[in-house]
Amino acid sequence: MAHGPQEILLAEPRGFCAGVDRAIDIVERAIAKFGAPIYVRHEIVHNTFVVNDLKAKGAIFIEELADVPPGATLVFSAHGVSKAVQQEAEQRGFQIFDATCPLVTKVHVEVAKLAKEGYEFIMIGHKGHPEVEGTMGQLDHGIHLVEDVADVQHVRPLQTEKLAVVTQTTLSVDDAAEISAAVKARFPSIREPKQQDICYATQNRQDAVKLMSRDVDVLIVVGSPTSSNSNRLAELARKLGVDAYMVDNPNELRAEWLEGKARVGVTAGASAPEVLVKELVDRIKSMGAVSVRKMDGIIETVKFPLPKGLRL
Template sequence: MKIILANPRGFCAGVNMAISALETALAHYGSPLYVYHEIVHNRPIVERFQKLGVVFVNDISEVPNGGTVLYSAHGVSPVIRQHSQQRNLRAIDATCPLVTKVHKEAIKFAKEGYTIVLVGHEGHDEVIGTMGEAPASMVLVEDAADVAKLTLPADAKLAFLTQTTLSVDEAKSVIDALKQKYPQIVGPNKDDICYATQNRQDAVKQLVGEVDKVLVLGSQNSSNSQRLAELARTNGRPAYLIDRVGELKDEWFAPTDTVLVTAGASAPEEHVQDCIEHLRATFGATVETRVVREEDVSFPLPRELRVLAG
C-alpha cells in the first residue's frame, strides 16, 4: 500500500484560534465554562473539552446569569449577543474572522437596501448566525434548484453571499445560476469561501487521480470535511469520512491500494497519524507527503483574551 498524504490538511487558522481561545479561557476562568454551540465541528475535540469541564449549549439561556460563555468559530447572531448582555454574561467571541467578514458584508448590503441571497446549508451554525444579521433581508438557497424556485422580482436589488465552508465548484454553480436568473445581482469584492476550504479541496482535486481510495479525517457535521469526501466521490473514488482510527475498517482497502489521506479544517493531526500508523502496521503502507500549497495564515486570540495570554 502507498499513502499519499495531502498537504495542506487539518487545522485552519480559525480553528487554531478558537481552540487556543477556549484553552486560554479555561486556564484563566476555570470550569464550568460554557460554549455556545460546538467550539468547532469535531467530535474528538468537543469530547476532550467536555472532560475538562466545558459545557456546550445550544441555547444561551442554559448559561447561568453572570457566567462565562465563549462563542464558537461559526459565529452568532446579534440576538444571541443581546441575550448575553441581558444575562450579564462574560462573552468571549471566538468567531473566525473570515465568518465575521461575511457578517459585515450582510450588514452592509442590508443597510444599502439589498435583498441578500445566502448560498449555504440550512441549519448550519454559520448560516444561522449570518442570517441573524439581517433576517428580514435574506433568503437562503442550497443549490441551483433552489435558485430556480426563487420568486424575487426580476428587477430586484440583489446581492449574494456564501457560507465559508462550501464546495468551491458547487458554490460557483449556484452563483452562476443566480447571475443567469438575476444579471443585476452583486457579490462581495472577494470570494467568501475560506482559503483553507479552497486549499484542502484543491489538494484533493490535484491528487485524487493518482489514488484508488480516499480517507478523510473529520466529523459528520463538519461541512468542509463532508465536501472533501464528496469531491473524491465526484471524481469516481470511494471516500471514507471518519473521526478516529477506531472507525477505520480494513475491508475498505486492498493491500495494493494507493490511498489519499487528508483531513478537514477542524480535524486534529493526531488522528491522521493514528490512521497512518494503522495502515502501516496492517498493510505495510509507505507514506509520501505532497505539498499542493503552503499556508502561513494565523489569527490573533479574541480581544478579551489577549491580555490574559500575556
C-alpha cells in the first residue's frame, strides 16, 4: 500500500477576505433588521456552503429583478452590478443595500471618472463573470474585454489617445501581468490604474500558494467551481508543478489524490469559510496525517465599513 499523508501545511492567509466578510454581514444584518425574506441578486459570494447557509436564514437568491416583489429589500452581490441593474432596482422601488466589494467599486469609480474625460477601456477579465458584467455595464459602450494575450491583437478602439486598462479583481496575478504587458506593448501610452486592480486578498493568497508549492507534494484548495479566485489558486500550483485539486466541501476529497504524498498543502479561496478548512483537515488526518503546521504569511487587517442603515 502506498504511503498516505504525514503532514498538513496550512496556507496563510487563506479563506475569507474583507469584501466577503462584509457582503455576508450585510445579508445577515438585513435579515435581522427587516426580517426574512431578503432578496439577493446573484450568489452573494461564489460559495455553495455560504449561499446555502444564508438561504436557511431567509435569503432568496435571484438573477432577475422581476422575481423580487415590490417593496422588498434587495442586496447586490459582492461582485457588483451594471448601471442598468442599478437603475431597474431603483425604478422598482426596492430598499437596496449594495454589498459590492469596495475594491470592485474602486474600479467602477475609475471607469466612470475616465469615461467623462473621453476614455475608452480595455478590461482584462473572464467573459460572463458577474464582476466583469458589472464593470463593463458601467458604460453603454467603450469597454473592450480581453481574456488572454491573443485577444489583445483583436481590440479595435475608436481612438488610442485616451485609452485606459482595468482588471477583474480576482485574476491570476501572473496572467494579468502577462496580458497587461501585451496591452502596453500594443498601446504604449495606455493609462494604468494608480493602484493595481487585482485585490490584495487575491494577491496574498496566490503569493502564499507560491511559497507553499516548494514544500508540499499536493495542494487541496477549498472553493466552489464558480469561484474565480479559488480556481486561480489550483491553476497556479499546477503551473508550479504541484498536483492540485479543488473541493467544494471536504467530502469531495479522494484518498487516491493523497497516495504517496507525505505533505499536503491546504488553502481556501477568498469566499470559502474556515469551517470547511477545519473539516478538510480532520478528513486528511483520518487518512493518516499526524501533524498540522501553519505557514508564516501576511496577517490581513483590512476591514470595510458597512452601508448606512445596517451599522449597529
